Amino acid sequence: MMSVLVLGEHDGAVVKPSVLSAVTAARSVAGGDVDLLLLAAPGGESVGASGAMIEGVARVRLATDAAFAHPLAESLAPPLAELASEYEAVVAPVGSFAKTVVPRLAALLDVQPVTEVLEVIEPDCFLRPLYAGNALAKVRSVGQKRLLTVRATAFEAAGTGAAAPVESVSLAPAEQTHSAWEADEVSASDRPELTTAKVVISGGRGMQSGENFKILEAVADKLGAAVGASRAAVDAGFVSNEFQVGQTGKVVAPDLYIAVGISGAIQHLAGMKDSKVIVAINNDEEAPIFQVADFGLVEDLFVALPELEKLL
Amino acid sequence: MKVIVGVKRVIDAYVKVRVRADGGGVETDNVKMSMNPFCEIAVEEAVKLKESGAASELVAVSCGPKENQETLRTALAVGCDKAILAEHDSPLEPLAVAKILRVLVEREEAELVLLGKQSVDNDYGNTGQMLAGMLGWSQGSFVSRIEIADGALRVAREVDDGLEKLRLSLPAVLSADLRLNVPRYASLPNIMKARSKPMETLAASDLVAADDLKPRLEVLEVTEPPPRAAGVKVESVSALVENLKEAKVL
Numbered sequence: 237m238m239s240v241l242v243l244g245e246h247d248g249a250v251v252k253p254s255v256l257s258a259v260t261a262a263r264s265v266a267g268g269d270v271d272l273l274l275l276a277a278p279g280g281e282s283v284g285a286s287g288a289m290i291e292g293v294a295r296v297r298l299a300t301d302a303a304f305a306h307p308l309a310e311s312l313a314p315p316l317a318e319l320a321s322e323y324e325a326v327v328a329p330v331g332s333f334a335k336t337v338v339p340r341l342a343a344l345l346d347v348q349p350v351t352e353v354l355e356v357i358e359p360d361c362f363l364r365p366l367y368a369g370n371a372l373a374k375v376r377s378v379g380q381k382r383l384l385t386v387r388a389t390a391f392e393a394a395g396t397g398a399a400a401p402v403e404s405v406s407l408a409p410a411e412q413t414h415s416a417w418e419a420d421e422v423s424a425s426d427r428p429e430l431t432t433a434k435v436v437i438s439g440g441r442g443m444q445s446g447e448n449f450k451i452l453e454a455v456a457d458k459l460g461a462a463v464g465a466s467r468a469a470v471d472a473g474f475v476s477n478e479f480q481v482g483q484t485g486k487v488v489a490p491d492l493y494i495a496v497g498i499s500g501a502i503q504h505l506a507g508m509k510d511s512k513v514i515v516a517i518n519n520d521e522e523a524p525i526f527q528v529a530d531f532g533l534v535e536d537l538f539v540a541l542p543e544l545e546k547l548l
Numbered sequence: 549m550k551v552i553v554g555v556k557r558v559i560d561a562y563v564k565v566r567v568r569a570d571g572g573g574v575e576t577d578n579v580k581m582s583m584n585p586f587c588e589i590a591v592e593e594a595v596k597l598k599e600s601g602a603a604s605e606l607v608a609v610s611c612g613p614k615e616n617q618e619t620l621r622t623a624l625a626v627g628c629d630k631a632i633l634a635e636h637d638s639p640l641e642p643l644a645v646a647k648i649l650r651v652l653v654e655r656e657e658a659e660l661v662l663l664g665k666q667s668v669d670n671d672y673g674n675t676g677q678m679l680a681g682m683l684g685w686s687q688g689s690f691v692s693r694i695e696i697a698d699g700a701l702r703v704a705r706e707v708d709d710g711l712e713k714l715r716l717s718l719p720a721v722l723s724a725d726l727r728l729n730v731p732r733y734a735s736l737p738n739i740m741k742a743r744s745k746p747m748e749t750l751a752a753s754d755l756v757a758a759d760d761l762k763p764r765l766e767v768l769e770v771t772e773p774p775p776r777a778a779g780v781k782v783e784s785v786s787a788l789v790e791n792l793k794e795a796k797v798l
C-alpha cells in the first residue's frame with residue numbers, strides 16, 4: 237500500500253469528471269484508497285462534499301484561501317511541495333491546471349514527472365505516448381517520489397461510494413509579487429464539456445467560417461454533442477482555442493467522433509484516434525482522415541450536415 | 549533586456565515516425581530533423597521583442613548532441629545574436645534541461661526566457677514551468693499574447709476553458725503556444741550572415757553535476773500503438789445514420 241494524493245480540480249461547485257478518472261489511476265498506483273486535495277475559495281467549501289462521495293477516496297483534504305479563486309503556480313508550488321512530502325505519489329488529471337502546476341512542483345521536489353499516463357502497468361511503471369501518440373513508451377520511475385499526470389480518457393471514472401471525511405488542511409499560498417491574475421476570457425456554453433462528452437463533432441478548415449459552425453452546432457444540439465475543431469479552424473478564428481482537438485489541444489475519446497471538413501493530419505489524429513467510432517465527412521476521398529474512420533462519407537459538408545440534422 | 553531562447557532539435561513534425569522493431573525507440577536514420585515548431589514560435593517572439601526595442605540581446609541555447617548546432621544556426625539566421633550549445637550525447641529529460649538552462653540564465657544574466665510550450669517528440673511540456681520554479685521566477689505557460697509595459701509583462705494564456713490573462717513581473721519564463729505568432733523564414737542573406745555570428749560550445753557536464761543529467765525515467769520499451777481496424781465508405785447520409793444506429797452510438 238502506497239500513500240497517494242490526487243490533485244483535484246472543480247468548477248466551483250463539484251469536482252470535474254476528469255478527477256474521477258484520476259482517482260481510478262491513483263488507486264492502482266496506491267494499491268488502495270487515496271487522498272484527494274481540493275482547493276477552494278472562501279464560500280466554495282461545498283466542493284469538498286462532492287469529492288468525498290468518490291469511491292476510493294479515503295479522505296478529502298480541503299484547503300481554503302482567497303487566492304484559490306485563481307490559483308497561480310508561483311504561490312501554489314511551494315506549499316504543495318511541503319504537502320507532497322507526506323506522500324509517495326501525487327496524481328493529477330491532465331488539463332491546463334496540472335500542466336501549469338505539476339512541472340513547477342516537480343522542479344521543487346527534484347522529480348521528473350510522468351505526464352499523459354495512459355496505463356498504470358505497475359505502481360512504478362507506466363505507459364505514456366511519444367510523437368503525438370505514434371509511439372508508446374513503457375517507463376519506470378527510478379526515484380523515490382512519483383508525480384503523474386493521467387489522461388482522463390484512458391481510465392474508467394470512479395463510481396460513487398460512502399462519504400469520506402472532509403478535513404481542512406492548511407496550504408498557505410507563498411507570498412509572491414511575481415504574478416497576478418487579471419481576467420479570464422471564457423465563452424459560456426450549454427453543451428457538454430469536450431474531453432468527457434460521449435459524442436463530439438468537430439469542424440475543420442473546410443467549414444470556411446465561424447458563421448458556418450452554426451450548421452455544425454445544429455447537429456451537435458440534436459446529438460447532445462460537444463463541439464471541437466482542428467487547429468486550422470482555430471488559427472483561422474472560426475472558433476476559440478479551447479475547441480482545439482489534437483496533440484497540442486485536447487485529447488478526446490468519445491463513443492462517437494464526427495470529423496467534418498478535417499483532413500486528418502497526425503497532430504489532429506493524436507487527439508481523437510482512441511474514439512470508439514469515428515465518422516469522417518469530407519469531399520476529398522483521398523483525405524487521410526478516411527484511414528482512421530469507421531464510417532467515411534465522401535460528400536460536400538454543406539450538403540451532408542443539413543441532411544444529417546434532419547435525419548436525427 | 550537580455551533574452552534566452554531555448555531551441556530543441558526534433559524529428560520534423562510532419563514526418564510519420566516509425567517505431568524500431570527492437571523496441572528501443574523510433575527510427576532516426578535518414579529522417580528529416582527540424583527545430584521544434586514551438587521553439588520556432590519562441591524565437592520569432594524574441595526577434596519581435598528585439599525589433600520593438602524591448603530586448604537588447606538574444607541568446608539561443610540548445611542542449612543535446614553536436615548536430616543541434618544546425619538548429620542554433622537557424623535561430624541565428626532568424627535574428628538571434630549568439631548561440632550556446634550545452635553538449636550532451638545521451639537523452640536529456642526536461643528536468644535536466646531546466647537545470648542546464650538555469651545555470652546559463654545566471655551566467656548570461658538574462659531577464660527573460662522564451663521556450664516552446666512542448667517538444668513534439670516526447671510531448672512533455674515541462675521545461676518552462678520547471679525552470680521558472682528553479683529560478684523562483686514568474687511563469688507564463690502556453691502564452692498566445694505578450695505585451696511589455698513599465699517593466700512588467702501582460703500575457704494571455706491558452707487554458708482549458710479559454711484564455712487567462714496575467715500580469716507578470718520580470719524576470720520571467722514564458723512558453724509559447726501556437727497562436728503567439730507566425731514564425732518567419734530565414735532569408736538567404738541572413739543564413740549567410742548567421743555563419744559569422746558567435747556560437748559557443750560547452751559540455752553540459754561542466755555546467756551541472758553528472759547525476760543531474762541522468763534520466764529519472766527508465767525507458768523499458770517503445771512500441772507502436774495498436775492499429776485501428778479498416779473502416780468502410782458509406783454512400784449517403786441516411787446510410788451513415790443506419791450504420792451508426794447499428795453500431796449503437798445513435
Ligand SMILES: Cc1cc2nc3c(=O)[nH]c(=O)nc-3n(C[C@H](O)[C@H](O)[C@H](O)COP(=O)(O)OP(=O)(O)OC[C@H]3O[C@@H](n4cnc5c(N)ncnc54)[C@H](O)[C@@H]3O)c2cc1C
Nearest residue numbers: 440441442466467468482483484485497498499504519537
Ligand atoms: C506543432 C504543431 C501542433 C499542431 N497541433 C494540432 C492540434 O492539436 N490539432 C490539430 O487539429 N492540428 C494541429 N496541427 C496542425 C495540423 O498539422 C494540420 O495542419 C491541421 O490539423 C489541419 O486542419 P484541417 O484538417 O482543418 O485543415 P486542412 O488540412 O486544410 O483540411 C481541410 C479539409 O476539409 C476538406 N473540405 C474542404 N471543403 C469541404 C467541403 N465543402 N465539404 C467537405 N470537406 C471539405 C478538405 O478536403 C480537407 O481535407 C499542429 C501542427 C503543428 C506543426
Ligand SMILES: Nc1ncnc2c1ncn2[C@@H]1O[C@H](COP(=O)(O)O)[C@@H](O)[C@H]1O
Nearest residue numbers: 554555611663664666667672673674675
Ligand atoms: N534539449 C533542449 N534544448 C533547448 N531547449 C529545450 C530542450 N528541451 C526542451 N527545451 C525547451 O523547452 C520547451 C518545452 O520542452 P518539453 O518540456 O520537453 O516539452 C521546448 O520547446 C524548448 O524551448
